[in-house]
Amino acid sequence: MIVIGIDxxxxxxxxxxxxxxxxxRAMIPTGWSPREAGQALIDQLLxxxxxxxxxxxxxxxxxxxxxxxxxxxxxxxxxxxxARGIAELYPEVRTIIxxxxxxxxxxRIEELGQVVDFAMNDKCAAGTGRFLQVMATALGLDVSELxxxxxxxxxxxxxSMCTVFAESEIIGSLARGNSKGGIIAGLHQSVGKRxxxxxxxxxxxxxxxxxxxxxxNPGVKRALEEEIRTRIIxxxxxxxxxxxxxxxxxxxxx
Amino acid sequence: xxxxxxxxxxxxMDLEHHDVLCEVLPEAFGGVYLTQQDRPKGMDFYxxxxxxxxxxxxAEMLQHQEExxxxxxxxxxxxxxxxxxxxxxxxxxxxxxxQFWVSGGEKVLxxxxxxxxxxxxxxxxxxxxxxxxxxxxxxxENTCDGKKKAWEILAGEVPLHIIDVPQMKRDRDVAAFxxxxxDFIKVVERVTDKKITVESLGEAIKLINNKRxxxxxxxxxxxxxxxxxxxxxxxxxxxxxxxxxPARAAQMANNLADELEQRINNxxxxxxxxxxxxMISGTPMAIPNxxxxxxxxxxxxxxxxxxxxxxxxxxxxxxxxSATTLDEQIRALxxxxxxxxxxxxxxxxxRIDDIIRLTDEYQVDGIIDINLQFCNLYSTESYLxxxxxxEHNIPIMHIETDYSEQDFEQLRTRVEAxxxxxxx
Ligand code: SF4
Ligand code: SF4
Numbered sequence: 001m002i003v004i005g006i007d008x009x010x011x012x013x014x015x016x017x018x019x020x021x022x023x024x025r026a027m028i029p030t031g032w033s034p035r036e037a038g039q040a041l042i043d044q045l046l047x048x049x050x051x052x053x054x055x056x057x058x059x060x061x062x063x064x065x066x067x068x069x070x071x072x073x074x075x076x077x078x079x080x081x082x083a084r085g086i087a088e089l090y091p092e093v094r095t096i097i098x099x100x101x102x103x104x105x106x107x108r109i110e111e112l113g114q115v116v117d118f119a120m121n122d123k124c125a126a127g128t129g130r131f132l133q134v135m136a137t138a139l140g141l142d143v144s145e146l147x148x149x150x151x152x153x154x155x156x157x158x159x160s161m162c163t164v165f166a167e168s169e170i171i172g173s174l175a176r177g178n179s180k181g182g183i184i185a186g187l188h189q190s191v192g193k194r195x196x197x198x199x200x201x202x203x204x205x206x207x208x209x210x211x212x213x214x215x216x217n218p219g220v221k222r223a224l225e226e227e228i229r230t231r232i233i234x235x236x237x238x239x240x241x242x243x244x245x246x247x248x249x250x251x252x253x254x
Numbered sequence: 255x256x257x258x259x260x261x262x263x264x265x266x267m268d269l270e271h272h273d274v275l276c277e278v279l280p281e282a283f284g285g286v287y288l289t290q291q292d293r294p295k296g297m298d299f300y301x302x303x304x305x306x307x308x309x310x311x312x313a314e315m316l317q318h319q320e321e322x323x324x325x326x327x328x329x330x331x332x333x334x335x336x337x338x339x340x341x342x343x344x345x346x347x348x349x350x351x352x353q354f355w356v357s358g359g360e361k362v363l364x365x366x367x368x369x370x371x372x373x374x375x376x377x378x379x380x381x382x383x384x385x386x387x388x389x390x391x392x393x394x395e396n397t398c399d400g401k402k403k404a405w406e407i408l409a410g411e412v413p414l415h416i417i418d419v420p421q422m423k424r425d426r427d428v429a430a431f432x433x434x435x436x437d438f439i440k441v442v443e444r445v446t447d448k449k450i451t452v453e454s455l456g457e458a459i460k461l462i463n464n465k466r467x468x469x470x471x472x473x474x475x476x477x478x479x480x481x482x483x484x485x486x487x488x489x490x491x492x493x494x495x496x497x498x499x500p501a502r503a504a505q506m507a508n509n510l511a512d513e514l515e516q517r518i519n520n521x522x523x524x525x526x527x528x529x530x531x532x533m534i535s536g537t538p539m540a541i542p543n544x545x546x547x548x549x550x551x552x553x554x555x556x557x558x559x560x561x562x563x564x565x566x567x568x569x570x571x572x573x574x575x576s577a578t579t580l581d582e583q584i585r586a587l588x589x590x591x592x593x594x595x596x597x598x599x600x601x602x603x604x605r606i607d608d609i610i611r612l613t614d615e616y617q618v619d620g621i622i623d624i625n626l627q628f629c630n631l632y633s634t635e636s637y638l639x640x641x642x643x644x645e646h647n648i649p650i651m652h653i654e655t656d657y658s659e660q661d662f663e664q665l666r667t668r669v670e671a672x673x674x675x676x677x678x
Contacts, residue, residue, distance in 0.1 A: 067666075115675050
């Protein structure tokens with residue numbers, strides 16, 4: 001059977017195609033049209049795998065843009081898809097921390113990726129990729145550069161949780177001559193604190209995996225590990241777990 | 255809609271600004287309500303009220319004032335409407351439920367104030383809601399800090415009487431509330447220039463009890479499976495009951511209940527069999543706040559009960575009608591109102607007991623516990639509720655939101671994931 005799972009996030013769209021045991025994946029920026037991003041991914045996957053559209057049995061779609069994408073056979077939430085994806089990669093994981101562009105989530109799962117509880121940030125950008133994006137811009141950097149640019153030895157703690165206030169706080173901090181590396185470490189700390197608090201309220205059970213676009217940033221991983229005092233697994237393809245989960249669900253649940 | 259522009263002008267409303275609201279509301283209502291399938295015929299009345307929302311009832315209130323009657327604006331279910339009606343007055347629940355009014359409130363209130371307070375203050379200050387301009391007097395209370403201080407800001411605008419609602423439920427607190435009712439009677443007698451008698455108060459107690467009984471019938475029908483009415487429709491009924499004429503409100507709710515009971519006999523529902531049944535607990539949803547109900551029901555689950563002031567807290571307990579003296583009546587009123595379990599009380603374990611009981615009575619599959627952002631009372635209490643529900647193996651999710659549409663997609667994801675979890 002051939003299936004496709006697509007995860008249309010606010011920043012990047014990711015997809016998996018699974019055909020009889022072999023699989024391919026692809027990722028593109030979502031851009032302004034989730035629908036077009038989804039279509040472009042399908043084309044890329046068919047191209048990579050040399051399969052035809054007619055042979056694809058089912059397409060499941062998840063992520064922020066799922067509602068706009070009409071070609072799907074079914075829409076599933078990111079929460080269920082991340083749970084399923086991680087269960088496939090790391091069956092021992094019981095807590096997933098996912099930080100994406102718009103939101104952050106903590107998902108508690110049992111065997112086979114069964115979701116038992118989850119928490120998600122309320123209407124507030126603190127503790128999300130968006131927060132880091134705004135701060136990177138304020139520092140004149142690209143968000144992808146933050147991870148390697150931090151210097152935890154000179155940590156400048158950010159006291160404000162609110163994106164708007166934090167932005168003026170770091171501008172002030174720069175003006176006082178503090179090092180960028182220290183400020184960036186402080187930003188990572190602030191995201192780590194925020195998300196760790198959400199995780200603690202729900203209860204953390206080991207092992208813990210960290211997924212989503214922000215998981216690429218080793219600074220946030222470091223901060224999270226310090227906050228929850230546990231080693232955290234970051235899957236090699238941490239941005240793809242949602243798409244993988246969607247594809248697996250498409251394979252399993254007609 | 256009939257032409258109410260003259261009436262609005264006479265009230266000193268900001269017509270230009272108000273027109274914006276008049277334009278968006280029908281569209282919002284159409285999208286949320288009129289797209290539903292198989293609605294009970296009894297909803298026609300409520301649809302009509304919404305279509306003339308700033309016209310038909312305000313006109314009645316103004317007519318009442320022209321004939322010498324008085325109108326009292328209220329903001330909380332602890333205010334005993336009976337007293338007002340006993341003196342021939344009209345009491346109308348005013349809480350603002352739209353983002354439209356929030357910016358008006360933000361001109362004077364701190365940012366970390368809940369939308370309900372911001373919208374209520376904004377509706378008055380911006381002069382874009384006739385209900386907020388008609389009352390001869392507002393009746394506030396000191397249930398939460400946000401409201402308590404907001405009244406001080408409004409005091410320069412409109413006459414206000416504040417009811418001191420106790421924060422605990424010991425015998426002496428019930429006695430204190432009794433004293434508050436006595437004071438309130440004096441205020442109402444002064445404003446209306448009418449004496450409240452055993453007879454008139456007895457009549458008013460029956461009048462309001464009858465409205466409560468009618469709402470209880472509507473809610474009882476929601477215990478059935480398949481459920482004969484959507485959560486959105488039931489919420490609208492309760493919301494309109496806050497300011498409609500109580501006798502008519504009872505009659506309309508009874509008509510609706512007749513129809514719903516008929517539907518139950520014929521096993522007719524508005525959702526397919528095995529639809530997930532959701533309880534919403536928490537802060538009130540003032541009209542036109544239909545956001546969470548709309549999200550839940552668009553995702554194919556049914557809201558079957560609201561543990562909220564725009565829900566069970568509004569009508570669950572009746573006032574004892576057997577009292578024969580004013581003293582006994584006042585005591586009966588105090589006892590009834592002090593049975594209501596709002597998060598402004600401590601300790602408030604009875605509210606958690608209510609939630610467990612309602613879960614059982616309404617065959618609830620999962621609870622969405624919601625509070626308006628910056629409502630410290632309900633958000634703190636949500637922690638305790640979650641603990642107890644976990645012990646009872648009742649699935650629950652907590653949501654904090656406001657009146658804006660910004661978090662609509664995010665809320666949809668959370669609710670959808672919760673439903674996925676319940677479906678397993
Ligand atoms: S939630 Fe509490 S304070 Fe608010 S209206 Fe209800 S009883 Fe009054
Ligand atoms: S929702 Fe909370 S903060 Fe707002 S008025 Fe009611 S009790 Fe006060």
